[in-house]
Amino acid sequence: MNTSKTGLAMWLAGFVILSIVSNASGAQGSSGKSSEGSQNALDNAAARLGPYFDKAASKNVTALLGKTAYLNCRVKNLGNKTMTPLQVSWVRHRDIHLLTVGRYTYTSDQRFRAIHQAQTDDWTLQIKYPQHRDSGIYECQVSTTPHMSHFVHLNVVEPTTEIVGGPDLYINRGSTINLTCIVWYSPEPPAYIFWNHNNAIINYDSPRGGVSVVTDKGDSTRIFLLVQQAKPSDSGQYTCNPSNAQSKSVMVHVLNGEYPAAMQHGGQAKQPRLYSLLLCLCLLLY
Ligand SMILES: *[C@@H]1O[C@H](CO)[C@@H](O)[C@H](O)[C@H]1NC(C)=O
Numbered sequence: 001m002n003t004s005k006t007g008l009a010m011w012l013a014g015f016v017i018l019s020i021v022s023n024a025s026g027a028q029g030s031s032g033k034s035s036e037g038s039q040n041a042l043d044n045a046a047a048r049l050g051p052y053f054d055k056a057a058s059k060n061v062t063a064l065l066g067k068t069a070y071l072n073c074r075v076k077n078l079g080n081k082t083m084t085p086l087q088v089s090w091v092r093h094r095d096i097h098l099l100t101v102g103r104y105t106y107t108s109d110q111r112f113r114a115i116h117q118a119q120t121d122d123w124t125l126q127i128k129y130p131q132h133r134d135s136g137i138y139e140c141q142v143s144t145t146p147h148m149s150h151f152v153h154l155n156v157v158e159p160t161t162e163i164v165g166g167p168d169l170y171i172n173r174g175s176t177i178n179l180t181c182i183v184w185y186s187p188e189p190p191a192y193i194f195w196n197h198n199n200a201i202i203n204y205d206s207p208r209g210g211v212s213v214v215t216d217k218g219d220s221t222r223i224f225l226l227v228q229q230a231k232p233s234d235s236g237q238y239t240c241n242p243s244n245a246q247s248k249s250v251m252v253h254v255l256n257g258e259y260p261a262a263m264q265h266g267g268q269a270k271q272p273r274l275y276s277l278l279l280c281l282c283l284l285l286y
């Protein structure tokens with residue numbers, strides 16, 4: 001890195017920061033003005049006048065914790081070398097930290113890198129090992145006067161497991177226990193999932209019979225554990241263990257007919273505690 005290049009980068013950095021400050025003190029960015037209907041007309045006009053953002057190619061990003069993320073900013077009509085060079089910069093909004101200027105990575109945080117291929121309109125911010133605290137707004141800025149901004153939201157997520165209706169489920173004796181385990185934000189469906197009942201792995205061919213699993217793979221993976229003809233001995237802790245996400249547990253209480261028949265329609269009983277409370281109140285009234 002020679003000194004004149006560093007000097008230019010620092011000058012640009014100053015320019016960008018000044019622009020942010022002037023923007024914060026009132027002036028709206030050029031991005032916020034247009035209404036939906038006239039967007040195309042505006043885009044065409046902008047194309048003749050100067051640079052504009054290709055927003056469809058500069059979208060919000062959901063990144064997986066620890067897995068390299070790429071924030072893209074596509075700027076059309078940036079101009080060519082015979083004109084005053086315009087720069088595209090990335091700024092982190094949380095602390096107004098300048099990350100990149102053109103192809104130059106300005107921050108000392110080595111996880112960030114500017115990527116730009118010559119002859120393309122894409123100015124990409126690479127973030128290695130993204131953490132939850134990296135979530136937030138990143139501003140892609142073009143050094144026009146006044147400057148132009150496009151905001152990209154980064155959301156850093158990790159695979160999470162949920163059991164629907166937990167942490168306690170009340171099931172009537174004789175009905176089917178239907179536990180739904182959902183694995184969110186898994187980059188690919190879990191290779192395998194096993195269920196535990198009171199810490200023992202559930203064997204679907206066990207002598208008990210009537211136990212099965214249905215897996216539904218989509219944006220999130222849903223795993224249903226079905227236990228037919230629930231018995232009191234089926235009560236206890238059930239744990240869903242996906243191969244690539246945290247495990248999750250629920251307590252299943254198989255009700256042994258100790259509650260009034262009126263509530264025993266359908267499979268899953270709701271709120272027996274409330275029911276006992278009502279019973280107590282009734283007893284008190286007598
Ligand atoms: C990006 O995410 C933010 C916050 O969730 C939202 O307000 C904005 O509309 C999103 N932009 C696009 C282009 O989806």
Ligand SMILES: *[C@@H]1O[C@H](CO)[C@@H](O)[C@H](O)[C@H]1NC(C)=O
Binds near residue numbers: 079080083
């Ligand atoms: C580059 O900019 C000059 C000056 O504005 C213009 O005359 C020329 O047509 C431009 N070339 C291209 C390829 O856009």
Ligand SMILES: *[C@@H]1O[C@H](CO)[C@@H](O)[C@H](O)[C@H]1NC(C)=O
Binds near residue numbers: 164178179180224226
């Ligand atoms: C189990 O419950 C889910 C909803 O959580 C439902 O979509 C599914 O059809 C149920 N399966 C059976 C066999 O009842």
